[in-house]
Amino acid sequence: xxxxxxxxxxLAGGSxxxxxxxxxxxxxxxxxxxxxDGTLPGALGSYGYDDEGVRPRRAPVVENGVFVGYMTxxxxxxxxxxxxxxxxRADSWLHLPLIRMVNINLEPxxxxxxxxxxxxxxxxxxLYLETNKxxxxxxxxxxxxxxxxxAREIRNGRLGAVYKNPIYSGVTPEFWKSCDAVCNASxxxxxxxxxxxxxxxxxxxxxxxxxxxxxFRGVRVRSG
Amino acid sequence: MAAGGFTRLGRDRLLSPLETLxxxxxxxxxxxxxxxxxxxxxxxxxxxxxxxxxxxxxxxxIRAAEGRRVGVASTNRLTPEAVQNALESALQAARASPxxxxxxxxxxxxxxxxxxxxxxxxxxxxxxxAEALSRAFEAAGRRGQTLAGVFSTWxxxxxxxxxxxxxxxxxxxxxxxxxxxxxxxxGHYTPxxxxxxxxxxxxxxxxxxxxxxxxxKCALSVSPRILPPGRYVxxxxxPCVAEVLEWLCFTGLxxxxxxxxxxxxxxxxxxxxxxxxxxxxxDAADPEGLSFPFDAEGNPKRRIDLIERGVARGVALDxxxxxxxxxxxxxxxxSLNLAAExxxxxxxxxxxxxxxxxLSSRMERGIWITRFHYVNGYLHxxxxxxxxxxxxxxxxxxxxxxxxxxxxxxxxxxxxxxxSRIRAASRERQRVGATWDAGVTCVVPALLxxxxxxxxxxxxxxx
Numbered sequence: 132x133x134x135x136x137x138x139x140x141x142l143a144g145g146s147x148x149x150x151x152x153x154x155x156x157x158x159x160x161x162x163x164x165x166x167x168d169g170t171l172p173g174a175l176g177s178y179g180y181d182d183e184g185v186r187p188r189r190a191p192v193v194e195n196g197v198f199v200g201y202m203t204x205x206x207x208x209x210x211x212x213x214x215x216x217x218x219x220r221a222d223s224w225l226h227l228p229l230i231r232m233v234n235i236n237l238e239p240x241x242x243x244x245x246x247x248x249x250x251x252x253x254x255x256x257x258l259y260l261e262t263n264k265x266x267x268x269x270x271x272x273x274x275x276x277x278x279x280x281x282a283r284e285i286r287n288g289r290l291g292a293v294y295k296n297p298i299y300s301g302v303t304p305e306f307w308k309s310c311d312a313v314c315n316a317s318x319x320x321x322x323x324x325x326x327x328x329x330x331x332x333x334x335x336x337x338x339x340x341x342x343x344x345x346x347f348r349g350v351r352v353r354s355g
Numbered sequence: 356m357a358a359g360g361f362t363r364l365g366r367d368r369l370l371s372p373l374e375t376l377x378x379x380x381x382x383x384x385x386x387x388x389x390x391x392x393x394x395x396x397x398x399x400x401x402x403x404x405x406x407x408x409x410x411x412x413x414x415x416x417i418r419a420a421e422g423r424r425v426g427v428a429s430t431n432r433l434t435p436e437a438v439q440n441a442l443e444s445a446l447q448a449a450r451a452s453p454x455x456x457x458x459x460x461x462x463x464x465x466x467x468x469x470x471x472x473x474x475x476x477x478x479x480x481x482x483x484x485a486e487a488l489s490r491a492f493e494a495a496g497r498r499g500q501t502l503a504g505v506f507s508t509w510x511x512x513x514x515x516x517x518x519x520x521x522x523x524x525x526x527x528x529x530x531x532x533x534x535x536x537x538x539x540x541x542g543h544y545t546p547x548x549x550x551x552x553x554x555x556x557x558x559x560x561x562x563x564x565x566x567x568x569x570x571x572k573c574a575l576s577v578s579p580r581i582l583p584p585g586r587y588v589x590x591x592x593x594p595c596v597a598e599v600l601e602w603l604c605f606t607g608l609x610x611x612x613x614x615x616x617x618x619x620x621x622x623x624x625x626x627x628x629x630x631x632x633x634x635x636x637x638d639a640a641d642p643e644g645l646s647f648p649f650d651a652e653g654n655p656k657r658r659i660d661l662i663e664r665g666v667a668r669g670v671a672l673d674x675x676x677x678x679x680x681x682x683x684x685x686x687x688x689x690s691l692n693l694a695a696e697x698x699x700x701x702x703x704x705x706x707x708x709x710x711x712x713x714l715s716s717r718m719e720r721g722i723w724i725t726r727f728h729y730v731n732g733y734l735h736x737x738x739x740x741x742x743x744x745x746x747x748x749x750x751x752x753x754x755x756x757x758x759x760x761x762x763x764x765x766x767x768x769x770x771x772x773x774x775s776r777i778r779a780a781s782r783e784r785q786r787v788g789a790t791w792d793a794g795v796t797c798v799v800p801a802l803l804x805x806x807x808x809x810x811x812x813x814x815x816x817x818x
Contacts, residue, residue, distance in 0.1 A: 136400070136401075137400040137401045137503060137537075138400045138405050138406075139400075140400050140401075140503035140504075140535055140537070141398055141399075141400065141503050141504045141505050141533060141535065142790075143729075144728070144746075145545070147543040149543075225410060225412055226408075227406050227408055264733055265731045265732075265733040265734050265742070266731055267729045267730070267731040267742045267743055267744065267765075268729055268744075269728065269729070269744040269746075269763055269765070269813045270728050270729075270744065270746050270763070271543055271544075271813065273543070273813050273814060274744065274763075274765055274811055274812065274813045274814070276742050276765060276767070276810075276811070278731075278733065278734050278742075296734065296735055298734065298742075298767070300765070300810070300811055302814050328791070331396070331398055331505045331533075332396070332507075333790075333791055353767075353810075355734045355735050355740055355767075
């Protein structure tokens with residue numbers, strides 16, 4: 132929420148998810164459910180209390196593809212007349228706390244959702260991308276580009292040739308709206324990042340991201 | 356003297372608690388590196404200061420070795436008991452460690468210069484920062500704009516000492532401001548402009564001038580147009596050059612990446628890696644940079660020619676990587692942690708012959724870029740392939756004149772390839788502070804680059 136209010140302009144920028152879009156903006160397809168949750172055991176973005184003394188809790192961010200909520204702090208949530216969901220952290224005693232990601236997770240697919248093997252088998256032509264290794268996004272969080280270590284071609288439901296250094300790019304809501312399948316809970320795993328950067332002076336936070344494999348249509352991919 | 360309420364410690368105060376453990380060390384070798392930083396910053400957004408802080412931070416790092424087993428520990432306290440405890444922790448770590456693959460010699464005693472110190476900068480109060488920013492807010496407000504950014508002033512003291520008798524101490528002051536002027540939002544787009552300055556003395560940093568520069572850029576940035584992907588002539592202002600150099604440091608100008616074979620100059624020293632129009636060096640002694648005269652190990656910082664007229668010449672070394680390479684340290688140890696890569700920190704790029712105000716006249720049609728955003732150099736380090744966005748002032752130029760603003764652009768470009776296509780460099784250079792690594796400065800010209808690869812753009816509509 133601090134980005135939306137402009138407090139991060141001096142480094143990472145603002146956000147296209149302005150407060151007037153909450154509850155109305157189509158962020159992704161109906162399969163997209165994203166939530167923040169700093170309580171998940173063993174996850175990098177979990178803790179007992181944030182630096183304002185607020186316990187983190189599960190908070191919806193995107194429900195059925197519609198943008199519904201933010202990560203907040205006491206000082207930011209108050210501007211909306213709401214209570215904090217406990218996302219305020221500093222990386223040490225030396226710095227002022229900022230709103231940081233906790234664990235930002237994509238819900239696995241529901242009843243009838245495929246396993247990864249079933250999803251691959253259901254794909255006529257595509258690429259299976261693994262292991263992110265580069266990341267870049269614009270200052271409004273719209274145009275992104277990510278690089279991976281490997282891509283494997285999918286042809287008629289089978290994994291095939293290996294490609295190195297695939298790069299994919301897109302526009303955030305267009306990308307998430309193109310999702311037409313999310314694997315089920317058996318494929319869901321908690322990932323994480325130990326060095327997410329934000330703030331001036333820069334602060335480093337450890338954050339979690341839980342997800343199952345998912346399929347997106349019409350994504351632009353090139354070789355790095 | 357006070358720095359936001361914190362006083363300077365001085366040479367004796369920093370070094371004397373170490374004397375007992377250094378003169379009669381319970382280890383084969385002991386090294387200490389102390390960094391104390393005092394000062395503060397005011398961070399603003401939408402023409403209000405939303406974060407204001409004064410800091411005093413001291414880190415005392417101790418590295419101890421028994422044979423080739425090395426351990427490091429640190430403390431924030433400077434009492435003899437605290438440094439003794441840190442030494443014991445370092446020794447415990449050493450005894451639990453395998454032998455280090457490479458261990459260089461201790462830095463020999465030498466007479467290190469004491470750096471520089473500007474009293475006004477060292478004691479610059481938060482009220483003065485706020486006053487300067489408030490005047491800038493008012494000026495931007497008269498143009499219908501707001502300001503975001505940060506204004507900071509620092510005093511840094513460093514000391515290095517070891518059981519071979521080295522005792523070194525130096526100080527540095529710095530003042531830095533980055534300002535972003537914003538206009539009225541148009542959909543998801545907000546026109547903006549950027550200006551940056553970093554100096555040794557706060558008296559040399561003119562917040563009003565920086566603010567006016569950002570405001571002018573912002574005023575030119577209303578109603579941008581889309582530019583399709585393709586290759587274009589591009590004018591990079593100095594902040595663009597500096598951010599790319601920061602990533603070149605991370606991915607190939609330090610000894611670890613180079614000797615591991617991961618760097619873009621690995622196995623290519625003495626060979627042409629980019630164009631003749633590009634020369635890059637590191638020189639802590641050049642007063643145009645902001646530097647300390649010695650590194651974390653106490654070794655003097657030596658000038659390194661990194662790339663000379665397109666030819667790979669060298670990388671930054673500390674004592675361990677120097678031992679690995681069979682060469683002396685160049686004085687670029689950033690910490691006493693053996694796993695930390697030595698990196699260049701005082702970078703210079705050769706200037707050209709074009710006055711800055713004439714640089715755009717040397718392109719018939721092309722892009723003027725004020726700065727980059729979120730550059731990432733991990734796409735393919737052996738070719739220095741990087742991606743990033745433009746931000747806060749991107750314009751279409753024809754016949755040397757700005758025609759209209761552009762929606763922010765994404766580039767995906769091999770930087771060695773880009774530096775082989777430098778059409779011109781400005782005569783003037785600007786000092787730019789690094790984004791991620793405090794203490795790193797680049798003194799660089801603006802560059803006019805042919806065939807710069809644009810691979811995308813921020814959309815005009817997002818829904």
